[in-house]
Amino acid sequence: MADVMRRTPMPLATDEARKSSFSEVALGYTPELAAEEASRCIGCKNMPCVSGCPVNIKIPDFIAKIKDGDYEAAYKIISESSSFPAVCGRVCPQERQCESKCVRGIKGEAVAIGRLERFAADYHNANTEVAEPKKNKSDVRIAVVGSGPAGLSCAGELARLGFDVTVFEALHTPGGVLVYGIPEFRLPKSIVRREVKNLRALGVEIMTNMIIGKTLTVDELFEMGYSAVFIGTGAGLPSFMNIPGEGLKGVYSANEFLTRSNLMKAYREDADTPIMKGGRVAVVGGGNVAMDAARTALRLGAKEVYIVYRRSLDELPARREEVEHAMEEGIEFRLLTSPVEILGYEDREDRDTFGFVRAIRCVKMELGEPDERGRRRPVEIEGSEHEFDVDTVIMAIGTTPNPLIKSTTDGLDVNSRGGIVVTEGGKTSRELVYAGGDAVTGAATVISAMGAGKEAARAIAEELKKI
């Protein structure tokens, strides 16, 4: 009999498969494992887990259905609240959301809610066909800008409410961060493709290569007959540290490195898009994106990969499971360490090396007083400067909202960090223009963006009813 205090482990791909292939690492529960884990849920009356979920999925209810073996019913309960259960089951930071409130977690380990969510979603996907695309007949057309988590969930909800929805995507493939950012080994692209297909089946039209703010402006969308516009353009602009050496060859933003590998398939030998492979790689940052970049570098053939993070293990903002997986895969964590300069080869005569990264110079940090967000502020230790050899440096220290729409839309208010200012339901300062996701909040989670997209869809429907 399994120990009820501990969660049922998730089967994982073998170490060998993980070093060199981009296939998914966490393999998912079998029905037996799911039943075992579901039986750990004690079905609390006051359901604390639900309050921890950004979209308030009825967690004990769906887990009860898994216990009963009615997986399709479990999926139905989840999809009442969540647009993309197969995605969220994989990428939500459950340990900081639903699972952090689980009563089981007080004395033992919380119920693995995320794994069960994924199980129900994968079961549904494996056993149902997606319908053929259909054309929506409504004469009320709504434009959704961006096809990431916020845009897709907003579009889906609007289509279900009966509107004719067009999604405008700047890149050549829909999915936003789900396709350019999150790697295959964490979120297989087939899952995203299926969700997109589902939307088309609901009547949503998706136009790629449309950069709103450039190809068309928000005002032109209204002129074209769209009654409302939802902006879900994400937080796509990479930040750099502004230290010397960031212009050297071999320094990437995490966005560029991951986009080259994920979206442009640079990991394949026959790809047209190049990427620096092999060698020694330093990834600066401690979030999910840093873990994704580090593990991608490893799979591309890097000999050594370092995470360089200025706080300690306890403060790492990444999902716990990703940190564990990164460690298992041999990524070295250089904690309480902060870069001050990136050094390059300086011999102009040597054309093969000149201008490429040679090493990174760092200082050691110690944790001081907590800052306004309660995180202890790292303080530089004097005389701790040191350097180590690397040939690639990946900056994964955050992103800010893309300004393309703001700069071309009169009367759209943004805050000092570039986020679009919204009130309830995602209403912006412009009439019938709504926004949600990272474009509003700055870099956050997939699930909160989905929640915002859906909320905005309902607010748009309400508003249009009045007209």
Place this chain on the structure above:
Amino acid sequence: MYKIVYKKALNDSVIRMDIEAPFVARSARAGQFIILRVDDEGERIPLTVAGYDRERGTVTIIFQVVGATTKKLSALSEGDCISDFAGPLGMPTELEGLFDVCIVGGGVGCAIALPIARALHEAGARVTSVIGFRNRELVILEDEFREVSDELYVMTDDGSYGSHGNVCAPLNLMFADGRRFDKVITIGPLIMMKFVTEAVRPTGIPCVVSMNPIMIDGTGMCGGCRLTLNVDGRRVMKFACVDGPDFNGYEVDFDEAMSRGAMYRGFERHAFDSACNLMKKEGTDNG
């Protein structure tokens, strides 16, 4: 899919194509660029808009066959389609309030300089154009430049056509004569733009350069196109895709830009060679 409606070789390695892309054509302006992908497996490459026809809904691109992607693109014919064509991206060249402008184009950069010269000419400005090429065989768009320029200097490095020398030679002569302009706009290889900037610097005439670095998305997302400006003694990072592609030449760190441009040199040579081999093979199979 985006259809190629017109194709013409301007010289042995430079090709003009008009692509059917009505949404891009209706918003495009001189100085902006587009990003294309030839097929589903292809890389995204930026190309500057060389012209547009809003009524026909077409955008003109002019490119030199230098890498695997341009090689693949050059193999397509009128009537064929490419997978992706997105834009217009970047900020248009600022042309307002200019009455007397010198346009300096080098090589395939002349293709980008032409719409700017044309726009200025149509706005009634006096246009002095200096266009430079390595040799006679590579000269492109001479007639088109003549049409829109009040004064035209054609230069070749080896003297096989026009005047002998690089584009700085006529500039230096004009400046020595006391000739001044409202602005110098230069587009071409980085090394040429660097030398033009240095030639213009003593005159204090504003000098605009058009940067075309490596990039992926073209919307500010990847940061691969970043370059460094020296502004009042401070080093400032800019993204060519959203802040440019035009920059104040006096501020650009050309050495860093040239170094970054060579990041994938080895890969490109390899990809170009294998693309050539692939086409040789296909050629044999077909014939």
